[in-house]
Amino acid sequence: MKRALRTLVAAGTVAALAAGCSLSGTTGNDAQAPATVTLVTHDSWLAPQEVLDAFERQSGIKISVLKQGDAGALTNKLVLTKANPIGDVAYGVDSTFASRALTEGVFEQYTSPEADRGPQRYSVDPEHRLSAVDLGDVCVNVDTRYFAEKGIPEPKSFADLADAKYKDLMVAESPATSSPGLAFLLGTVAQFGEQGWQAYWSQLKANGLKTVSGWEEAYTKEFSGSSGKGPRPIVVSYASSPAAELGDDGKPRTKALLDTCYRQVEYAGVLAGGKQVEKARKVVDFLLSQQFQVTVAANMYVYPARQGVELPQGWAQAAPLPQQPKTLEPAKIQAGREQWIAQWRTLLEG
Amino acid sequence: MLPLGFLVVFFAWPVAAIIGRGFGSGGVGTAIGDPLTWKLAGFTVASAGVSTIVAVLAGLPVAFLLARVRLPGVSLVRTLVLVPFVLPTVVVGLAFRALWPDGGLLPLVLANAFFNVAVVARTVSGLWSHLDPRTVDAARALGASPWRAFRSVTLPALGPAIASSAAVVFLFCATSFGVVLILGGSKFRTLETEIYLRTVDLLDLSGAAALSLVQFAAVVAALVVGALARRRRENAVRLRSRSETARRPRGGEWWAVSAGLAVIALLMTPIVALLLESVSTSDGWSLAGYEALAGQGSRGALQVSGWDAASMSLRTAFDATLLAMIVGVLASVVLVALRRTPGRLARGMGETMDAALMLPLGVSAVTVGFGYLVTLDALPGDLRTSPLLVPLAQALVIIPLIVRMVLPVLRSVDVRLRQAASTLGASPGRVWREIDLPLTARSLVAAAGFGYVVALGEFGATSFLARPDAPTLPVAVATLISRPGELNNQMAYAACALLMIVTVVAVVLIDRFGAVRGQNSVGEF
Numbered sequence: 001m002k003r004a005l006r007t008l009v010a011a012g013t014v015a016a017l018a019a020g021c022s023l024s025g026t027t028g029n030d031a032q033a034p035a036t037v038t039l040v041t042h043d044s045w046l047a048p049q050e051v052l053d054a055f056e057r058q059s060g061i062k063i064s065v066l067k068q069g070d071a072g073a074l075t076n077k078l079v080l081t082k083a084n085p086i087g088d089v090a091y092g093v094d095s096t097f098a099s100r101a102l103t104e105g106v107f108e109q110y111t112s113p114e115a116d117r118g119p120q121r122y123s124v125d126p127e128h129r130l131s132a133v134d135l136g137d138v139c140v141n142v143d144t145r146y147f148a149e150k151g152i153p154e155p156k157s158f159a160d161l162a163d164a165k166y167k168d169l170m171v172a173e174s175p176a177t178s179s180p181g182l183a184f185l186l187g188t189v190a191q192f193g194e195q196g197w198q199a200y201w202s203q204l205k206a207n208g209l210k211t212v213s214g215w216e217e218a219y220t221k222e223f224s225g226s227s228g229k230g231p232r233p234i235v236v237s238y239a240s241s242p243a244a245e246l247g248d249d250g251k252p253r254t255k256a257l258l259d260t261c262y263r264q265v266e267y268a269g270v271l272a273g274g275k276q277v278e279k280a281r282k283v284v285d286f287l288l289s290q291q292f293q294v295t296v297a298a299n300m301y302v303y304p305a306r307q308g309v310e311l312p313q314g315w316a317q318a319a320p321l322p323q324q325p326k327t328l329e330p331a332k333i334q335a336g337r338e339q340w341i342a343q344w345r346t347l348l349e350g
Numbered sequence: 351m352l353p354l355g356f357l358v359v360f361f362a363w364p365v366a367a368i369i370g371r372g373f374g375s376g377g378v379g380t381a382i383g384d385p386l387t388w389k390l391a392g393f394t395v396a397s398a399g400v401s402t403i404v405a406v407l408a409g410l411p412v413a414f415l416l417a418r419v420r421l422p423g424v425s426l427v428r429t430l431v432l433v434p435f436v437l438p439t440v441v442v443g444l445a446f447r448a449l450w451p452d453g454g455l456l457p458l459v460l461a462n463a464f465f466n467v468a469v470v471a472r473t474v475s476g477l478w479s480h481l482d483p484r485t486v487d488a489a490r491a492l493g494a495s496p497w498r499a500f501r502s503v504t505l506p507a508l509g510p511a512i513a514s515s516a517a518v519v520f521l522f523c524a525t526s527f528g529v530v531l532i533l534g535g536s537k538f539r540t541l542e543t544e545i546y547l548r549t550v551d552l553l554d555l556s557g558a559a560a561l562s563l564v565q566f567a568a569v570v571a572a573l574v575v576g577a578l579a580r581r582r583r584e585n586a587v588r589l590r591s592r593s594e595t596a597r598r599p600r601g602g603e604w605w606a607v608s609a610g611l612a613v614i615a616l617l618m619t620p621i622v623a624l625l626l627e628s629v630s631t632s633d634g635w636s637l638a639g640y641e642a643l644a645g646q647g648s649r650g651a652l653q654v655s656g657w658d659a660a661s662m663s664l665r666t667a668f669d670a671t672l673l674a675m676i677v678g679v680l681a682s683v684v685l686v687a688l689r690r691t692p693g694r695l696a697r698g699m700g701e702t703m704d705a706a707l708m709l710p711l712g713v714s715a716v717t718v719g720f721g722y723l724v725t726l727d728a729l730p731g732d733l734r735t736s737p738l739l740v741p742l743a744q745a746l747v748i749i750p751l752i753v754r755m756v757l758p759v760l761r762s763v764d765v766r767l768r769q770a771a772s773t774l775g776a777s778p779g780r781v782w783r784e785i786d787l788p789l790t791a792r793s794l795v796a797a798a799g800f801g802y803v804v805a806l807g808e809f810g811a812t813s814f815l816a817r818p819d820a821p822t823l824p825v826a827v828a829t830l831i832s833r834p835g836e837l838n839n840q841m842a843y844a845a846c847a848l849l850m851i852v853t854v855v856a857v858v859l860i861d862r863f864g865a866v867r868g869q870n871s872v873g874e875f
Contacts, residue, residue, distance in 0.1 A: 067816075086723065177551075
């Protein structure tokens with residue numbers, strides 16, 4: 001027993017020693033510091049510090065951000081820790097994984113007064129445990145210069161991509177290892193139905209589709225419209241990607257095909273079993289507020305869920321919001337996801 | 351007690367908890383019986399085996415260069431060979447992808463070897479430079495050809511170091527994640543990528559647990575092989591200092607020198623490509639990426655500036671090294687004491703503990719990371735959300751390396767010296783301070799340096815645990831490269847270059863500092 005105690009003390013000393021170095025300046029907040037609410041989110045989280053500071057001044061709540069991988073990893077970590085959540089509020093569970101989080105009882109009921117400004121259009125849950133914060137559309141992007149130079153018309157639809165005119169020109173991500181890859185697969189399921197999507201992918205494969213494991217390779221190494229100047233002019237990316245590819249003349253060099261989009265909605269909710277429910281609700285309100293919503297496009301390349309929020313300059317031309325994206329019911333995704341991925345693997349890599 | 355306690359709390363408990371959950375939900379047996387599992391295991395072992403062979407073959411001439419050759423520039427080689435070891439996997443993956451656009455098996459194997467040549471070169475040269483060259487001279491005098499002398503005199507003496515470093519390289523290759531994902535796509539899958547997939551994307555914990563157990567078995571097998579090879583070296587060789595053994599190469603030795611230099615040139619190819627990429631834009635050469643390091647990337651891709659990430663890297667690596675040195679050195683001391691204690695029990699305990707200390711290298715980072723989530727809330731202060739997790743996890747990764755480097759040197763300290771001191775009335779602490787410490791100081795510095803460099807480049811566990819307001823350089827690189835926009839891309843490569851520079855500076859400083867102190871030291875894995 002004494003030994004165990006000594007070990008503990010020693011471990012504590014080591015921990016304290018280590019704390020002295022990498023944490024200098026961040027520890028030792030006194031009682032006057034604002035209450036801290038922990039926001040668990042995904043890796044793409046990005047918000048301007050001024051906006052967070054303004055919220056802190058106005059509400060007395062300091063948001064401490066904890067990133068936990070992509071939307072899938074985030075959801076799974078919330079499920080694993082639901083007995084003793086690692087934070088008070090979570091943002092970033094998307095429509096692909098919402099069912100899992102709701103079935104597992106990760107979130108508790110809360111209807112934000114801000115939700116009637118648009119977000120509830122994307123509601124997935126009659127109990128209002130999740131509030132929509134933003135939406136992102138995964139669409140096929142093309143390098144417009146390539147098609148202009150070759151004198152080939154740009155493809156427009158899913159069907160065009162299987163046309164022999166576009167042989168060996170497209171690169172897509174694997175749905176097993178990439179979130180845009182999964183969204184594109186779901187888009188084809190929504191378009192061609194559970195019976196028809198495999199036939200479509202067989203056509204894509206026959207037409208020289210290349211698949212890679214992640215967005216980074218597809219976009220920065222394979223795609224000809226990005227800085228990497230890869231060989232292929234057609235890539236699965238986001239509706240907002242062209243906004244980052246402006247030429248010297250300020251005009252976009254790439255374009256999203258708006259008829260090939262699949263919509264993912266990202267939600268926020270109060271974690272069940274959290275210690276500061278009231279303050280967590282305030283944070284959800286903040287995420288839905290005008291002051292936060294106006295930042296999401298420029299920082300996270302997604303579209304605000306709130307109505308009437310202005311998009312950054314240039315987006316109207318380079319990255320307009322797709323009007324009729326494909327969607328699937330969360331419950332349907334939950335039921336089919338694993339099976340579709342397995343079938344996709346057999347089909348494309350088998 | 352402290353090293354074991356550390357391993358139990360920050361390694362065994364989280365891993366057991368997450369695997370236990372897999373068992374709880376059932377289906378582990380089915381997953382183990384699944385032929386796919388064994389196909390994955392076979393591919394993992396085979397590809398890691400080939401990578402290890404490539405790394406050893408490439409590492410040996412470099413080791414020769416470092417150990418036996420007195421030529422200008424050798425110390426530069428010693429530094430350069432470490433650079434690949436710290437590069438973020440995603441960037442190296444993309445660099446290899448640029449050379450082999452279709453990915454596949456060859457680049458996958460080569461990339462894994464690329465990372466690990468340093469382990470072989472530095473470990474083997476550590477021993478080689480201290481071997482007495484007169485045994486080779488004697489063989490030559492008796493008429494052996496240089497090749498024959500190498501094969502029958504040098505190689506057997508180096509055997510333990512080669513086998514031991516090969517075991518470590520095998521562990522690194524068998525558990526490498528990013529490289530396999532990028533270069534193998536979802537076509538070539540290993541146990542590690544499948545564990546990641548099942549845990550992170552599918553929440554199939556029982557499947558992941560089954561695969562973890564298989565991986566665990568493979569790792570233990572590799573460790574046993576490594577331990578057997580190390581045991582053969584009990585009858586210690588007479589050690590010489592490098593200054594006595596290095597000389598200008600002559601005759602056929604130039605072939606080995608050329609081979610070593612060729613390996614270095616090959617290792618530098620992707621690195622030069624990265625440097626070039628960091629200064630080229632769609633309209634010509636530019637330093638925009640480097641200038642951008644002062645900021646947060648285009649549209650604030652990072653929450654802090656590139657320089658802040660660099661300073662964060664330096665500080666966390668320092669903490670991790672400090673922590674790992676405390677745990678690793680204490681563990682080594684205990685291991686040496688156990689070995690000197692008579693009786694089979696003590697010896698068995700020593701060997702078990704020795705192997706247990708290596709296990710963190712062979713267990714999936716995702717298993718450890720998810721394990722933290724379900725266990726560490728039981729500790730005071732809820733460590734799950736603490737920034738301390740990053741140095742703790744990095745320490746876990748480097749402790750095995752430190753033990754492997756410190757242990758053989760501690761063992762080589764003559765017991766009679768310590769006994770004499772004790773007889774004269776010195777306390778155990780005093781003995782350590784007056785005998786062990788001075789004799790091993792240089793190796794301790796070298797081990798700390800190596801650990802520091804590895805912690806600087808550590809990505810797997812760090813990316814899992816780092817907070818957005820405190821990313822390390824490798825994490826910042828990964829963030830930047832996952833956002834569109836030419837500036838972010840360039841900044842990512844510039845940050846990579848910065849990571850290389852920081853590494854080179856750290857290695858040079860440590861080698862300089864280490865070289866001043868005593869000469870009689872061996873580093874070994």
